[in-house]
Amino acid sequence: MEALQLEQVVKQYGEKTAVNGISLKVEQGEIYGLLGANGAGKTTTMRMVLGLIYPDEGSILYNGKPYSAELQHLMGYLPEERGLYPKVKVSDQIIYLARLRGMSASEADKSLRYWLERFDVPEYYNKKIEELSKGNQQKMGFVAAVVHKPKILILDEAFSGLDPVNVELLKDTVREMRDSGTSILFSTHRMEHVEELCRNITILDRSNTVVQGDIREIKKGYPREQVALRTTGEVNGLAEIAGVTRVERLERGYLLSISEIGAAQRILQLAMAQGEVEHFEIKEPTLNQIFIRAVGESNE
């Protein structure tokens, strides 16, 4: 059964429709990507999942059941603007938040110490949030979201503002949480993170769902428009092949843009006729390209 299921969920603020009929399913132990430009409705969707606001239409089911107060103990949330008390000690506030989510004080303390060790910052236990750097404040926000071992974790722009080392660290922990059975709803602007972490995604554009499904399936649905070619020698006449729209000379080899898949075969034939082919690949479209196309198309 799906850990989380949204069915035709609509949210309106007065005249404005913030979310227009979104449907999605998150399996147990899955990281689900929610993508979209600013103001597309990601945060509103997440707030509805959290029970912060109620949908005007449609339903949200958790393990097949509607929202109830008991779910508060099972959910973790990292808001986009990290919410922590600046003047309160890390240990005081994180244990407090864990207790509000139903954990005992001693369990919360143990869990907090585990996470601080995990992030290699045990000394933050007695520090105030305002004494930490922005990136470290964000890490503490993440700890606050996971300290009570949630079953459903909602991360709104979890990686923004972190350096690459910390991004990797956080990615690893997110994967660990997934492997231990936590369902994660994840929003970001950074497509490469989504490609690394998620299997299924939804792309929102101005409150509408424009692309949805398994990333591999989505990619198949988009034309393959790039060919990577590496040969021992130079290849002449690539630009003259029918269907080739652009030829880019790389350090080693070429990157070609094509308008139809048949052109790829013609490129390979030409290259083989002129020398030895070391590498030939019809490249999948990147999520970035898909995103720009999907959002761009609906904007036209």
Place this chain on the structure above:
Amino acid sequence: MNKMGSIINFTFKNKVRTKSFMITTLILVLLLSIGMNIPYLIKVFNGENGAKEATQIGIVAAQGFQPAELLMAYTPPAEAEDKVIFTAYPSAEDAALKQGLADEKIEGYLTFADKGSVGVPPVTYHSKDGEIDSELRTNLQAALQQVNTGLIVGDKLTESQVAAIFAPVSFDTEQLSATGGAGGTDQDEVKPVINYVVVYVLLMLFFMSVMMTGNMIAAEITSEKSSRIMEILITSASPLTQMFGKVIGIFLVGLLQIAIISASIALNLMLPHNSSILTDFNLDLGQLNAGILVYGFILYILGYFLYALMYAAVGSIVSRTEDLGQAVMPVMMVGFVSFYLPLFSISNPDTLLVKVASFVPFTSPLSLLLRIGVGHVAFWEIMVSLLILLVTTFIFGWLAAKIYRTGVLMYGKRPSIKEIRKAMKAYKI
């Protein structure tokens, strides 16, 4: 309930630990201690311990000048605190007088104008700085007045008759009793001064405490909202639990502060050198109406919750701490009215205005306290007023929870009342 406990605990601990709380409490205790020790300090600085020394005043007059002799024979009334001793000198150039003035043993001297038909001729007081303190002036005038009467009346009246003229006329007030008899008897007694003092102190203490803690609540909620931790809190515990957890947590902070202040008052009163402070001011703790403290405590609790809930509602609507000051103004205004009304009526607590105010929920906590303490109030009136206050507090609890639930998720500009009403309908508490 467990969550509520965590919220109360967290709120209380963090507020008590703040520097602002510690400093404010410390300053209040210091000011109080200084204030209560001022009578003693004045004594110390004046170099007077215990009984006050008599003030020496010289009289410059010729031998046998009748007013001067009568003045020398003048005995002040027994209850007078400051005694004046008159000494006659033949002239202002007298060496003994000059020496006395130079040594500050003699405050000053009196001279009489030459002309004078009946009674005491005009008198001039001479002193180093040309000034006279009001107490001495009163004493001298009383003495001269008596001498004057003695001169005019001469031997026509006996000494006791003269004394009777100067005895103050006893003046008392009595309320007309509609029912007559039993109902009026207990109302006739004059409230002992101690009750006025205690009511005054309680008015100040309660007003200050409620305003301070109220602002604390509003500021706390707004800052939680602006730091977005509110979103995490709301998804962890119900808004109702949170709001009441905070209100109760800060209530305990207020109680702690009141306890500290009360303890410091008690401690100051117990200091050995202050043992006579109450009797000096004609105050007798035994005369204190214990009802003031009991009802005062009940009224403080109810009043606190009513105002705290209003502050919580206001705090939940505002998104930015900078806007808070303006938003709490209406609540502060109501608070000021409810404070100044009984404060200015303290010597006249039975006016219609105070009576009405003691039933209106927002003003009733302090106005009723005033009436219980120093006015006349029937038991049923107290009960009705308390009931109205209790019901109002419950209604406000419900309303504030609704506003809170709605307000905490509203960002951007301050929402209009219409917007809040519309949004409130969308949420169950």
